[in-house]
Amino acid sequence: xxxxxxxxxxxxxxxGASLExxxxxxxxxxxYLFWYVQxxxxxxxxLLKYFSGDTLVQGIKGFxxxxxxxxxxxxxxxxxxxxSDAAEYFCAVGAGGIQGAQKLVFGQGTRLTINP
Amino acid sequence: xxxxxxxxxxxxMGMTNxxxxxxxxxxxxxxxxxxxxxxxxxxxxxFVYNFKEQTENNSVPSRFSPECPNSxxxxxxxxxxxxxxxxxxxxxxxxxxxxxxxxxxxxxxQLSVL
Numbered sequence: 001x002x003x004x005x006x007x008x009x010x011x012x013x014x015x016g017a018s019l020e021x022x023x024x025x026x027x028x029x030x031x032y033l034f035w036y037v038q039x040x041x042x043x044x045x046x047l048l049k050y051f052s053g054d055t056l057v058q059g060i061k062g063f064x065x066x067x068x069x070x071x072x073x074x075x076x077x078x079x080x081x082x083x084s085d086a087a088e089y090f091c092a093v094g095a096g097g098i099q100g101a102q103k104l105v106f107g108q109g110t111r112l113t114i115n116p
Numbered sequence: 117x118x119x120x121x122x123x124x125x126x127x128x129m130g131m132t133n134x135x136x137x138x139x140x141x142x143x144x145x146x147x148x149x150x151x152x153x154x155x156x157x158x159x160x161x162x163f164v165y166n167f168k169e170q171t172e173n174n175s176v177p178s179r180f181s182p183e184c185p186n187s188x189x190x191x192x193x194x195x196x197x198x199x200x201x202x203x204x205x206x207x208x209x210x211x212x213x214x215x216x217x218x219x220x221x222x223x224x225x226q227l228s229v230l
Contacts, residue, residue, distance in 0.1 A: 046219065
C-alpha cells in the first residue's frame with residue numbers, strides 16, 4: 001500500500017534562511033507526488049506537483065521540490081524563507097484514481113516555525 | 117478564498133446529538149471529498165463523490181453519513197459520535213479527469229464531541 005513519511009514533525013528556521021522539508025514515499029509504480037501547505041485556520045493549498053519529466057519542479061511562493069527515485073524522496077526546498085511561510089506542510093502521493101476522481105495519501109505533516 | 121465554503125466553522129456536540137456539516141463549491145467541479153484531520157495523524161480520506169455518486173467509503177463508521185444532492189453540495193451527517201471523532205473535517209473538490217487534478221480545500225469544520 002502507498003504511504004508517505006515526513007520525518008520531521010516540527011522545524012524552526014530563521015527568516016531569510018534556507019529550508020528543506022523531507023518526504024519519503026512508498027509506491028510500486030511511478031508516483032504522482034504533491035506538496036500542500038496549510039496556514040492556520042485554513043484548508044490546504046497546492047504548492048507543487050510532480051507527474052513526470054524534469055525531476056526538479058517549481059511551485060508557487062518560491063518553493064521547489066526534487067524527485068529522487070533512487071531515494072524514494074520528494075523533498076521541498078526554498079532558498080530564503082519569509083515569516084509568512086510559517087504553516088503546516090503536507091507531502092502526498094497519488095494512490096489511484098476513483099472513476100475520474102482521485103485518492104491521495106498524505107504524510108503526517110511538518111509544522112514550520114519562522115524565527116524573526 | 118478557494119471557492120470551497122464549509123459551514124459551520126466550529127461545532128460542539130454531545131454524543132447523543134445529530135448535526136450536519138455542509139460544504140459548497142463554486143468552481144464547477146464534479147468530484148467532492150471529505151477528509152478528517154486529527155492532531156498528529158495524517159489526513160484521512162473518508163468519502164469521495166464523483167458526479168454525485170459515492171465512489172469511495174474508506175471504512176468509515178456508520179455514524180458518519182455523507183450526502184451529495186448535486187455536484188456543488190456535500191453534506192456530512194453526524195449522529196451518536198464518540199469523543200475520538202473530535203477533529204477538523206475538511207471538504208475538497210476537484211475537476212474529474214483521467215489524472216490527478218488539483219484539490220481545492222475548504223477551511224474546515226472544527227468538531228468537538230463532548
